[in-house]
Amino acid sequence: MTLEGRVALVTGSSRGIGRAIALRLAADGAAIAVNYRSRKDEAERVVEEITSAGGRAIPLQVDVSDPEAAQRLVRETIDGLGGLHVLVNNAGVAQDGLIYDQAPADWWEVLKVNVGGVYNCTHAVAGHFMSQREGNIINISSVMGEGGWVGQSNYSASKGAVNSFTRAAAIELARFEIRVNAVLAGYTATDLIGGLLEKDGGKNIKRQLPFREFATPEQVAGVVSFLAGEDSSYVTGELLRVDGGWAGQLGLGRSK
Numbered sequence: 694m695t696l697e698g699r700v701a702l703v704t705g706s707s708r709g710i711g712r713a714i715a716l717r718l719a720a721d722g723a724a725i726a727v728n729y730r731s732r733k734d735e736a737e738r739v740v741e742e743i744t745s746a747g748g749r750a751i752p753l754q755v756d757v758s759d760p761e762a763a764q765r766l767v768r769e770t771i772d773g774l775g776g777l778h779v780l781v782n783n784a785g786v787a788q789d790g791l792i793y794d795q796a797p798a799d800w801w802e803v804l805k806v807n808v809g810g811v812y813n814c815t816h817a818v819a820g821h822f823m824s825q826r827e828g829n830i831i832n833i834s835s836v837m838g839e840g841g842w843v844g845q846s847n848y849s850a851s852k853g854a855v856n857s858f859t860r861a862a863a864i865e866l867a868r869f870e871i872r873v874n875a876v877l878a879g880y881t882a883t884d885l886i887g888g889l890l891e892k893d894g895g896k897n898i899k900r901q902l903p904f905r906e907f908a909t910p911e912q913v914a915g916v917v918s919f920l921a922g923e924d925s926s927y928v929t930g931e932l933l934r935v936d937g938g939w940a941g942q943l944g945l946g947r948s949k
Contacts, residue, residue, distance in 0.1 A: 694722030695922040700774045702726040702766070704757050704814060705784030707736035710833060710881060713910035714781055714917050715739055715750070721918055723779065724749035726770040730756050730784070749774065757784045757810035760817075767817040779921050780818050782811040783833040785851075789844040800847045807851035808858070815862060815873075828871040831920050832859050833913075836877050836936045852877075856932050863930030872929040874920050879936025881908040908935060 696718060706715040707729040715725045716739065725743055727750055729736035736752040743750035751773045755766040771777050785807045788799045811832055822828025837845060838852030856875055863873040880898055898907075916935050919925055 694720075695918070695924075696779075697722035699723045699778045699921075700726070700770065700776045701779035701781060701921065702728065702770045702777060702814075702818075703781040703783055704728045704766075704810060705730070706781075707732040707739060710878065710910045710913050711781075711783040712739050713914040714783060714833075716742065717911065717914035717918050718779070718781075718921060719743040719746070719748040719750060721922070722748075723921070724774045726750070726766075726774060726777075727752045728755055728757070728766060728784065730754070757782075757814055758806045760809075760813045763810070763813035763817040766814065767821065771821065777818065777821055778827065779829045779831070780814060781831045781833065781917060781921075782814055782855075784810045785833070787845070787848050789848070791844055792846050795847075803847040804851045804854070807848070808854045811855050811858060815858075819866070819871075822866070822871045823869045826870045828866075828869070829921055830862065830866075830871065830873040831917055832873070832875040833917075834859070834875040834877045834932065836879050836934055838877065839932075859932065860930050867929060872920075872925075874925075874928060874931045874933065876913060876916050876920070877932055877934040877936065878913050879908055879934065881910060881913060908937060 701718045701723040703711055703715045703725060705711040706727045715727050719725045727736050727739045740750040740752050753766055753769050755762045757763050786803055788803050790799060815830055832855050834855045835852040837849045838856045841849050859873055859875040866873060913935050916933060
């Protein structure tokens with residue numbers, strides 16, 4: 694177990710990619726703070742799955758877009774699990790809409806959670822990591838932060854900001870032996886892309902992916918596990934894509 698004796702806080706980990714990350718890091722030996730905003734039952738099921746397998750986990754209800762709540766989340770993690778070594782900023786939302794007719798409140802809500810949550814939790818944990826001269830921050834971003842898509846101006850802008858924040862934070866915190874990296878997920882089979890599946894089950898999107906399949910949350914979690922462990926001890930400021938080659942294509946799909 695590569696994370697034996699470590700404590701990890703995974704925001705937004707009651708379902709989807711966050712749930713897969715929490716379960717993987719727990720399987721690697723870490724104690725897990727399972728953060729959720731409103732899905733208490735699902736968060737408690739994640740905790741039960743971890744503890745049933747012999748691990749340690751606690752559920753913590755906090756809206757990470759609230760700076761004071763993020764501070765409380767870090768304190769409760771340290772108090773409840775005896776420390777904190779890894780922060781995974783996974784909590785995020787999507788509110789798609791065209792720029793022309795999307796309500797400003799809906800546009801800014803995505804940035805408030807997706808960017809604000811990353812900053813709030815990083816700010817909240819910085820003092821603890823600096824004092825122990827050790828820490829690992831992994832931000833769950835998206836390939837959309839390096840490109841664009843119709844109806845996703847707010848989501849793309851939020852993930853682009855997370856990518857830039859990752860690089861800047863990595864440079865700023867390196868002198869305290871704190872690493873900061875981001876995982877840029879491609880199309881991943883979660884509720885977040887549910888709208889893309891309504892018309893044809895996602896077949897049109899899959900035709901544009903070199904592997905012809907969406908990523909699974911577990912595949913993203915595997916990369917997070919690598920960044921959380923010692924095998925990546927000299928890696929910081931990186932934006933690591935997990936997209937099956939989608940962003941590396943010239944154009945969309947294959948020529949034949």
